[in-house]
Amino acid sequence: MTNSMDEKLLRLHYIHPLPWQKIQHLLTLISDLDELRNLSPTILAMHLNIKQSTAASMIELYDKMQATLLQQYYEKHQIYAIPYTSKFYPLRLKEVFDPPAVIYAKGNISLLQEPRMMAVIGSRIATNYSENALKLLIPPLIQQKFVVVSGLAKGADRLAHEAAIRYGGNTIGVLGHGLFHSYPKENDELHRYMTEHQLVITEYPPYVGVQKWHFPARNRIISGLSEALLVTEAKLKSGTLITTELALEQGKDVFVVPGNIFSELSKGTNKLIKEGAIPVWDGHQMLAELQMFSNFR
Known part of the structure; x- marks a missing residue:
């Protein structure tokens, strides 16, 4: 070697x-x-x-x-280092703008080869509205063998990973730092669980610590791995909307949970719907939309 x-x-x-x-x-x-x-x-x-x-x-x-x-x-x-030149490198990531040269992974590496992936993102201060919405949206995805992809941040990311696990599915966390670090601290237990039973990946070598500018960069991986994107709650100005823009640039379907018109955390999502994102309120409806507008089978 x-x-x-x-x-x-x-x-x-x-x-x-x-x-x-x-x-x-x-x-x-x-x-x-x-x-x-x-x-x-x-x-x-x-x-x-x-x-x-x-x-x-x-x-x-x-x-x-x-x-x-x-x-x-x-x-x-117990880290898998997957260079761009490796046959195990995810094909979808090769299609994104500026793909990572190396993916570092820990956990069930076979999840990277799963054909169906759904990115689930939202606010880091997500309310129980996001949690309740995911109870309706995640189970049908799991039944159809979708892997839930998110960023292992607090709020909506955590809720998405936990929902996938709770309903017997698989999930991938995409970090904005190296695998020797865990962030945020309140997700330590979830992070450990996912490195043992699910999958955590990053484009940064294991020693690289937490840097604020890494998180917007990792969003292209979250959307790049996925067939489509689901947004629960988001403010008008947020990292969630940056990820949504990346998904649209990558030609991905964007699904959005309609929100309370009086909530700041719904202003971003409702704006996405106005701009053409697909409103969803049921997981089976989302699957039907995917079958209609994408290559989902």
Whole structure:
């Protein structure tokens, strides 16, 4: 494995987690990632549009890690590292803008190959309205073997994961940080459970901590993995609407739970309906809509 493309890609990604597009761009300059050791920091910095000091550090660290077998290291921690070049890399993710160069996963890795996935998102201060809506919407999805995908954040994400588990289904959590970290703290128990019985994935190497700007970036993975997107509650300005925009750009169906016109958490969802999202109030209705407007069978 030492000389394989996968291992070289993992080594580079561990040092500096570049997205796949930048790695492709790098491979227009060099034919093999090991040639990175022979580049000057100036040329590398110009080619990748990064600081020269960062480029120098990348070259030095890549050289020092030549004898490191990262796949063995990840296996020791029960982490699956799936490079873009691997046959196990999810095909749907290859279709998103700027796909991750590597996916790090912990738990039931076979869930990534499931054909039916539904992203479920909403406010981090979701009310019992979201919880009650999911009681109607999630069970029919589970009956049809849909995997529920969400971001393992508090609020609607947590409710979505818990609903999938409660009704005997499967769920994938997409993190905005590395697998050695758990965030938010109130989800620690759920996070541990999912790494043992469900699946948690991230595009960041295990050591990477929580950074605010990572969370909008991970939203493209949530929508990218999924066949469609379901939104429960959302304010007019929220990360939920960013994810919705990504899903629309990816050509995904967007389903929205209509909300109370007096609630701030319904202003975003009701606006989505006005703009053409599909209003849903029953899981069987959502499945019928999917069958009508998508390739769902």
